[in-house]
Amino acid sequence: xxxxxxxxxxxxxxxxxxxxxxxxxxxxxxxxxxxxxxxxxxxxxxxxxxxxxxxxxxxxxxxxxxxxxxxxxxxxxxxxxxxxxxxxxxxxxxxxxxxxxxxxxxxxxxxxxxxxxxxxxxxxxxxxxxxxxxxxxxxxxxxxxxxxxxxxxxxxxxxxxxxxxxxxxxxxxxxxxxxxxxxxxxxxxxxxxxxxxxxxxxxxxxxxxxxxxxxxxxxxxxxxxxxxxxxxxxxxxxxxxxxxxxxxxxxxxxxxxxxxxx
Amino acid sequence: xxxxxxxxxxxxxxxxxxxxxxxxxxxxxxxxxxxxxxxxxxxxxxxxxxxxxxxxxxxxxxxxxxxxxxxxxxxxxxxxxxxxxxxxxxxxxxxxxxxxxxxxxxxxxxxxxxxxxxxxxxxxxxxxxxxxxxxxxxxxxxxxxxxxxxxxxxxxxxxxxxxxxxxxxxxxxxxxxxxxxxxxxxxxxxxxxxxxxxxxxxxxxxxxxxxxxxxxxxxxxxxxxxxxxxxxxxxxxxxxxxxxxxxxxxxxxxxxx
Numbered sequence: 001x002x003x004x005x006x007x008x009x010x011x012x013x014x015x016x017x018x019x020x021x022x023x024x025x026x027x028x029x030x031x032x033x034x035x036x037x038x039x040x041x042x043x044x045x046x047x048x049x050x051x052x053x054x055x056x057x058x059x060x061x062x063x064x065x066x067x068x069x070x071x072x073x074x075x076x077x078x079x080x081x082x083x084x085x086x087x088x089x090x091x092x093x094x095x096x097x098x099x100x101x102x103x104x105x106x107x108x109x110x111x112x113x114x115x116x117x118x119x120x121x122x123x124x125x126x127x128x129x130x131x132x133x134x135x136x137x138x139x140x141x142x143x144x145x146x147x148x149x150x151x152x153x154x155x156x157x158x159x160x161x162x163x164x165x166x167x168x169x170x171x172x173x174x175x176x177x178x179x180x181x182x183x184x185x186x187x188x189x190x191x192x193x194x195x196x197x198x199x200x201x202x203x204x205x206x207x208x209x210x211x212x213x214x215x216x217x218x219x220x221x222x223x224x225x226x227x228x229x230x231x232x233x234x235x236x237x238x239x240x241x242x243x244x245x246x247x248x249x250x251x252x253x254x255x256x257x258x259x260x261x262x
Numbered sequence: 263x264x265x266x267x268x269x270x271x272x273x274x275x276x277x278x279x280x281x282x283x284x285x286x287x288x289x290x291x292x293x294x295x296x297x298x299x300x301x302x303x304x305x306x307x308x309x310x311x312x313x314x315x316x317x318x319x320x321x322x323x324x325x326x327x328x329x330x331x332x333x334x335x336x337x338x339x340x341x342x343x344x345x346x347x348x349x350x351x352x353x354x355x356x357x358x359x360x361x362x363x364x365x366x367x368x369x370x371x372x373x374x375x376x377x378x379x380x381x382x383x384x385x386x387x388x389x390x391x392x393x394x395x396x397x398x399x400x401x402x403x404x405x406x407x408x409x410x411x412x413x414x415x416x417x418x419x420x421x422x423x424x425x426x427x428x429x430x431x432x433x434x435x436x437x438x439x440x441x442x443x444x445x446x447x448x449x450x451x452x453x454x455x456x457x458x459x460x461x462x463x464x465x466x467x468x469x470x471x472x473x474x475x476x477x478x479x480x481x482x483x484x485x486x487x488x489x490x491x492x493x494x495x496x497x498x499x500x501x502x503x504x505x506x507x508x509x510x511x512x513x514x515x516x517x518x519x
Binding site: 027028031034035041042046048049050051052167169174186187191192 | 286300307431434448451452
C-alpha cells in the first residue's frame with residue numbers, strides 16, 4: 001500500500017518533471033498561458049460577431065476548456081511519450097501497481113490544468129466583460145478543479161491511444177479541438193445536431209462548463225450538484241476505460257513484442 | 263536566375279512530398295480546419311447569420327493555411343536540428359535563405375488541403391453553394407497569398423533560428439494572428455490599436471483578396487499590398503537569416519537542441 005502511494009505521488013511528480021520543456025518559462029508561458037489567453041479572446045470576439053451569447057459565456061467555456069492543454073496534451077505526452085523516450089519497457093518491467101503508476105501521472109496535470117484554467121478566468125475578468133458574482137467563487141473553484149480532474153481522465157485515454165499510434169498528437173490535436181465544438185464551450189448544445197450534442201454529453205467538460213456558467217451567474221451550488229456529480233462520474237468512467245486500455249495494450253504489446261515499435 | 267528557380271522548384275517539390283507523407287501534418291491541415299468550419303457554421307446559424315456561411319467555410323480554410331505555414335515554418339529549423347540536417351544545409355553552397363524558402367513555401371502550399379477541404383465540406387455536408395464571384399481573380403489570389411505566406415514563413419523560420427523553444431511560439435501565435443488579420447472576425451470589432459498591426463501582416467491582405475474574389479468586392483488593392491509586403495518580407499528574411507546564421511556559427515550553437 002505504501003509502495004503504491006509512493007509510486008502514485010513521487011512517480012507522478014517525477015514524470016511531470018520529465019516533461020523538461022514544460023519546466024522552462026520560455027516554453028511554459030507561450031504554450032500554457034499565451035495560447036489559452038488568445039483562444040479566449042478569439043472566441044469572445046467571435047461570439048460578439050456571431051451574436052450568439054455574451055462574453056461571460058465564452059470566457060467560462062474556454063477558461064474551463066483550456067485545462068485540456070494539461071489534461072489532454074500533458075497526459076498524451078506523459079504516457080505516450082514514454083515510448084519515444086524508450087522508457088516504456090523498463091517502466092512496464094517493474095512490478096509497480098499499474099493503477100498507482102498511471103493515476104500518479106494524472107495528478108500533476110490536474111494541478112497544472114487548474115492553474116491554466118484560473119489564468120483563463122483572470123484574463124477574461126481583466127480584459128473582457130466577465131464579472132462573476134463573488135459569492136459563487138468558492139463553488140466555482142471547486143467545480144473547475146473537479147472538471148480539470150475529469151478532463152484528465154479523458155486525457156488518460158488519449159495517452160493510452162498514444163501507445164498505439166505513431167504520433168500521439170494525431171490523437172490529442174483532434175481531441176482538443178473537438179472539445180471546442182461538442183462540449184458546449186462555444187456553441188450551446190441546443191444549437192448542435194442531436195448526435196453531436198450526445199457525443200458532447202458523453203465527454204468531460206460539458207457538464208462542468210454548464211455548472212460553472214450557472215455558478216458565475218449567481219446560482220447556488222446546491223442547484224448544480226447534479227451537473228457536478230455527472231461530470232465527476234463521466235471523468236471516472238473515462239479513467240476506468242483508460243486503465244483497461246493501458247492494461248490491454250501492455251498485454252498485447254508483450255505478446256506481440258511491439259512495445260517499443262514506432 | 264535559372265539556378266535559383268530550379269533550386270526553388272526542386273526544394274518545393276521535395277518538401278511537398280515529404281510533408282504529404284506526414285500523417286500528422288495532413289491530419290492537422292484537414293481535420294482542424296473542418297472542426298473550425300463546422301464550429302463557425304453552427305455558431306453563425308445559432309446567431310441567425312446564414313448569409314455568412316460561405317464566409318465561414320472560406321475563412322476556416324484560410325485559417326488552416328496560416329496554421330500550416332506557422333507550424334511548418336516555425337518548426338523548420340527545429341526539425342532540421344532533430345534530423346541532423348541543419349549543419350549540412352547551412353554548409354551547402356547556396357545561400358541558406360534560398361534553401362529555406364522552398365521549405366516554407368511548401369508548408370504554406372500544404373494549406374491548400376485546408377482550403378479545399380473546408381470548401382468541399384461546406385458544399386457537400388452543409389449544402390452551401392460555391393459560386394465564386396471572380397473565378398479568375400480567385401485563381402490568382404490563392405497562389406499569390408501562398409507565395410506571400412511562404413515569405414512570411416521565412417521571416418518566422420529565420421527569427422526562430424536562435425530560439426530553442428521555437429515550437430512554443432508557434433503554439434502561441436495561431437489564435438492571435440487569426441484574430442488580428444481578420445481571418446474570421448472582422449477587424450472593425452477589434453480595438454483601434456490593433457489595426458496598424460494588421461496592416462503589416464500579409465495574411466490580412468491575402469485573406470481579404472481571396473475573400474473579395476470569392477464572395478464579391480475589389481481584390482486588387484489587397485493583392486497589391488500582398489506584393490509589396492512579400493518583397494519587404496523577402497528583404498527582412500534575407501537580413502535575419504544571414505544575421506542569425508552568423509551568430510549561430512560564432513557561438514557554435516547551430517546544432518544545439
